[in-house]
Amino acid sequence: MLSKVVSAAVVGLSATPVDVEVDISSQGLPSFTIVGLPDKAVEEAKERVRSAIKNTGADFPARRITVNLAPADLPKEGPSYDLPIALGILIASEQLKTDDKNSLFLGELSLDGNLRHINGVLSCVLMAREKKIKSVFVPSINAKEASVVKGVDIYPISSLFELFNHLSGRSEVKKQKPMALDRLSDENFEFDMKEIRGQEQAKRAFEIAAAGSHNILLKGPPGAGKTLLARTLPSILPRPTFDEAIEITKIYSISGLLDGENLVLKRPFRAPHHTTSYIGLIGGGAFPKPGDISLAHRGVLFLDEFPEFPRHVLEALRQPMEDGFVTVSRARGRITFPSKFMLVAAQNPCPCGFLGDPQNECTCTPSQILRYQKRVSGPMLDRIDIHLEVPAVKLEKLVAEGGEGHEEDSKTVRRHVQKARDIQTKRLSKERKILTNSEMGNKEIKKYCSLSKECMDLLKLAVSRMKLSARSYNRVIKISRTIADLEGVSDIKPNHIAEALQYRPRLDYV
Known part of the structure; x- marks a missing residue:
């Protein structure tokens, strides 16, 4: 007998419907074959599905089982096909009868039949809504993430046994309630502007950078406060709009970085180490995944020790900084990831770090200084809007300004930034995909x-x-x-x- 269950494949940030076709034949020796460009994780689904069906109390057919994942030319990766394959086998073996023709199923099975967390659920649910699919069955741990999308019924499933009983009419799984956006908040930040003493010019520059989403380069001696300034930036950036939050959440969902959150409400802050690889920063792999520049989309990419990054890695940033996206080409096709980020780079003025510092003597030779400064190319520096020198703050000034009330806090600065962003939004509303002055x-x-x-x-x-x-x-x-x-x-x-x-x-x- 033949059965068909609808699932989905995530390619880049978008999802595509996948028909999981199961044929069970009494002719030939018992076997279990999966075709349709499956990767290793999909191939291993055979053992997970076999054990899950048996441990659920159903019978695994001792016949010739063929599973086709269509379209066959689309690569399939990950364990999210476990649930639709198991469901297809139960239907094809006539152990389960259902007339549900307008649902989508996603989930990884453990050997006891319970469902585990999977990546990319948000993209799949958005695709389901676009294709007018009425219901989506997901692992219960993914249900909050899926509930962000309105217009689709989300059913949280904890096990294959629970789904079997629901579809057979023995019990009913309650739909997940839509997420209440008005209860969500992003007000908790680790760093605040009022913690920064002195550095008035730097704080002014950061307010301008945040208001227009401008890239910024900080140059100064060790201990001047460059890293603290950079880590404070997210606290003065405007809260993401709902559409921006969806974009950010999709990226984090397919990367497996949601940590149980249903919607990313804070602008991302990514700070990769200077030893990071090209693929780690830009993205790629056999099945391309987003790099740090995409994980920083609509947020901040902080590159500390800027000249210490490999030259070819820094040069690869130039095109995404200009275009707002990066295209990863592989033999199986091309994937485009968004990368509209604010670059915050920090560096010392020389290898020892004390060039121009009145309190410490520089020990570098002129040739060492020149080589160090030439590690970052002119075209790369030309793409940075704001170049700022951050001098060390004198102890007397730190003590004099150490009391409360002398500094604007992040909430106050954020209000200034939000007003400027509102002006830009109104002005640029007729322009396609342009939200800020920097774009x-x-x-x-x-x-x-x-x-x-x-x-x-x-x-x-x-x-x-x-x-x-x-x-x-x-x-x-x-x-x-x-x-x-x-x-x-x-x-x-x-x-x-x-x-x-x-x-x-x-x-x-x-």
Whole structure:
């Protein structure tokens, strides 16, 4: 007898329907074969399914069993096909009768028939809604994640036995309640702006960077507070919109990083070590998975010890920084992952770290300093909007400003940033997929960043004196636009241009 059960395959961030066809024949020797480009985990499903069916109390047919995962040209990976395969065998062997033709089944089986957590559930449920599939049966541990999607009935299943009884009408599994978004909060952060003493210019630069989603490079001696500044950034970024939260959650779901959460409400913060590999940062593998630049999508990618990263790894960042996505090509096809992140890079000014520090003497030779600074290419530096020197804070200043109430906390700064983002959202609402000033191209700059004669004269002088490239020129204008938005004014003024010019690297005009 033949049966068909609907499941799904995740390719990149998207899911595709997969028909799990099971044929049980009395002709030939007993066997169990799975076809349709299965990987090792799918091949091993044969033993898990056999044991799960027996331990559920059902009979495993001693016949010739053929399972086809269609479409056959789509690679299938992971253990999420265990449940639909077991269900197909029970239906084909006439142990289970069901007229459910509009449901999707996902789940990994343990040997005793219980269901285990799987990755990529959110993408599969979103696909089910798009294909007008009415019900989705998922492991109970994945039910909260699946309940984010409205318009689909989610059934949390703890075991094959529970699903068998539900489909046969012996008992009923209650639908998962939709997630109540109004009860969710992202207010708990480990670091707060008020903890940072001194560094007024750095905090101002971070407020501008957060308001316009601009990349930023911090350069200063050890202990100046570069890492603390970077780790405080998520606390002043606006809360993700629902659509952004869905994007982020999809990425973390297929990567297996949700940790029981149903929706990622905080903007991601990724801080890979400088020894990370190309695939670890950019993404890839035989079955391509997102790298850190995609895990930082709509959040922050912090690269400490920036020059210590391998040159080819840093150069690979250039295209994703410009385009907002990365394409991984493999023999079986091409996968595109989103990568709209804020880059925060930190480095010492020299190998010993004390070049220009009045309190410590630099021990590096000029050739060592030059080699160190050349580890990051000019084109890479040109793609960073804000270049900031972070000097060490003197002890007297730390003590003088150590009392409470002298610093703005993250909630206050976040309100400023949110107001600026709201202005950008309103202005850029007609532009496709552009949410912040940093994402504007030449067309949007001409449309939304008109400059007065005084501003143009100042920019022309800066181009001449500071040797700005065309890319740097546009970045100065975009930062000026963000500064104007923070002030709540519609026109860019000369003082906005002047402040933006402060954030260009000294290398531009030496």
